[in-house]
Amino acid sequence: MNKSIRVFIADDNRLLREGIASMLAQEEDIIVIGSAMSGSEAIKQIKKLRPDVALIDIGMPDKDGLDVTQALYKDLPSVKVIILGMPDLTDEIMVCIESGAAGYVLKEASFEYLVESIRSVKRGESFCSPRMAASLFSRIAELAGERIPESSVKLTPREVEVINKIADGMSNKEISGQLYIEEQTVKNHIHNILDKLQLHNRLEAVQYARERKLLKQKPE
Amino acid sequence: MAFNEVKHDMRKTRVLIASRPKLLSEVIHYMIQRQPDMKVVSEVLDPLELFLLIKTLRADVVIVTPLPGNGDPHICIKLLAAYPLLIIVTQSAKGEAAYLYQTNVPKKRINEPSAQSILDAIRQAMQSIAS
Structure with missing residues (x-):
């Protein structure tokens, strides 16, 4: 039973x-x-x-x-x-x-x-x-x-360049000087990067780029 | 024995159920059908159908879940105006309050609404009409 x-x-x-x-x-x-x-x-x-x-x-x-x-x-x-x-x-x-x-x-x-x-x-x-x-x-x-598949996230070459400069420890002003663009444009790039990757700050963006080998190798 | 059964059947209070949600309606149905002196004549949801069925089915009692709100439910006022001898029990969907309505009698709050307290209130009201 x-x-x-x-x-x-x-x-x-x-x-x-x-x-x-x-x-x-x-x-x-x-x-x-x-x-x-x-x-x-x-x-x-x-x-x-x-x-x-x-x-x-x-x-x-x-x-x-x-x-x-x-x-x-x-x-x-x-x-x-x-x-x-x-x-x-x-x-x-x-x-x-x-x-x-x-x-x-x-x-x-x-x-x-x-x-x-x-x-x-x-x-x-x-x-x-x-x-x-x-x-x-x-x-x-x-x-x-609502979650964007990672494979569909495409950073532009310019955005990758900006992340590389951030990784080098540069401020927005320094990046604007290096890339010959307005500081506001740098801010826009960073905003777009964080938005696309759904990240919260510059450090997370650098971490993201490092994990995906988007950072340029520095000469020894 | 058979006589008693017939006697009970003749005196059965006819109850029309218009309660919501469905689970509560089924519980009330189960509660009523177990009473020897009561009988469920139908279950209904549409207010217009309720109005018509009270007459067609000769319901003595309606158990209804009114829409949430303050004051006496509109449906009770309308039903009593149409059927002065009707007994109405309102049971809120959440179960925190039940009231009994009759013509020319102040509404009665049924404290801690339970099967027993609702059945007792219905029987008392039926007796008051009979006397």
Whole structure:
């Protein structure tokens, strides 16, 4: 006989918390071992009871669902957390996943769907609806687009020259004198270099150029 | 035994559920259907459909999730104007508050809304109408 899935419920909505517990009690393979109405109480109880699956409401008083998920992921990674969320917000789902949640179920979902999610995460799977998965894929693609692939970054010969002068320890004024350009033009070049490479300062630009062997070898 | 069952059935309070989110609606459905003296006549979301179904299904009670906001939900005022004998229970989606509305009776706050406190409030209201 299969071992029952031990479930914990944390939700400040008493009717929902008690109702879900009563309904889950009807499932043959699920046993509700405890519940809590606040985040801090949930963490305390879950550490004591060590359920297989914790259903955690996203918006609880004191510590919210994300705080609870992070705490559990850090201290009790074996407990699979399913976040019970209200809005279908992709960013919120992303944060939940990053915090260590194994599943995200909207309260707009059916009870049957919730039960399916509990069984899924117990099997070690991650769980979200196909619609949520589609949103997540889009969001991931968006984020990937925000990071410029390194291969597509092209520094102009002039910009490489400017980095070389910076590496030589020259100030903007000295570089402008050496390259016969205005100091403001030097500043523009540096700004463009940092922007293209998504770096923060001149030192990082030199480091970048050194790693990619863009710096001219100095004669011995 | 059979008599009792029929007797219960005749007196069953007819409940129409218009709650959100769906999980809460299913919990309320489960809670009501386990009561021997109550019966879920339907679940509905569209306000217009709600208005029509109260009459068609002869609902005694409506459990509804109003839109967030202050004061008495507009829908309660409209429903009571159309159906003076109706009992309305409002349950916020977040669950922090529930109220019971009846015609000519001050709204009653159901403290710490739970299955039991909501069922008790409905029964009391039904009794007050019967008497």
